[in-house]
Amino acid sequence: MTSTAQLPSPAGLLIDLDGTIYHGGRMIEGADEWIASLIARGVPHLFVTNNSTVNPQTFAARLQAMGIPAEPEQVCTSAQAAASYIALEQPGAAVFVIGEDGLREAVTTAGLRVVESDADVVLQGLDRNLSYESLTRAVRLIHSGARYVLTNPDLLLPVEDGVIPGSGSISALLQAAGGQKPVVIGKPSGILVNYALDRMGTTAEQTWMVGDNLLTDIAAGVGAGCPTALVLTGITNQDNLASYVEQAGVRPDVIFENLHELQTYISERLGR
Structure with a gap:
């Protein structure tokens, strides 16, 4: 120590x-x-x-499977905090999501609307099924005036056999193309x-x-x-x-x- x-x-x-x-x-x-x-x-x-990719129930189950005592109420994710932040700032906002199921679930649980166009906010997290089409849509929305909110700036994510690109790596592209720095939640x-x-x-x-x-x-x-x-x-x-x-x-x-x-x-x- x-x-x-x-x-x-x-x-x-x-x-x-x-x-x-x-x-x-x-x-x-x-x-x-x-x-x-x-x-x-x-x-x-x-x-x-x-990590914004899954919900607290999934995190708790993952921990329990490893023999680590955990309940969903003991898990606090950047997805939950991001959705809460947007809901307080813009109740009922229309949100375009680049991310996985945990982020989308947090958005709807907070009373926000997941949309594919005419978004008030572009909310981006880690997306391991990321497409060029989604990136293009996000960039165009940001240029049209949507706020850009980032779940977390991690460039790398540790996994069993090394590291993978994280949410921050995707954000580097969106910031370069969108010309807007995000509100960082995580x-x-x-x-x-x-x-x-x-x-x-x-x-x-x-x-x-x-x-x-x-x-x-x-x-x-x-x-x-x-x-x-x-x-x-x-x-x-x-x-x-x-x-x-x-x-x-x-x-x-x-x-x-x-x-x-x-x-x-x-x-x-x-x-x-």
């Missing part, structure tokens, strides 16, 4: 999923034991993910973090942000005023740590090689 600060006992935890709890369909070693220990100690926690934006804090009912100062990505998870936690814990289990590792610190312009409060180290540290902070 590397520490730049002694963190207080957490009143709650915001925990990243991809790269922190699992890689694709493979659980990261120690994740099941750590989450079980939080439950045993009565520590509130939410799984906060930039980490490192504070919108998703504040949405999660509101749901959990804790303050930023009391709530740790735990994740594997300095550019998103840790930057979001620092920006929101949360204590931050980086785990070197995903995007960030010892080889690229210095580079990511420079790119992000932030440092985590504590750094852990693995989840076992993190679990021990939290147990010591709780003192029970």
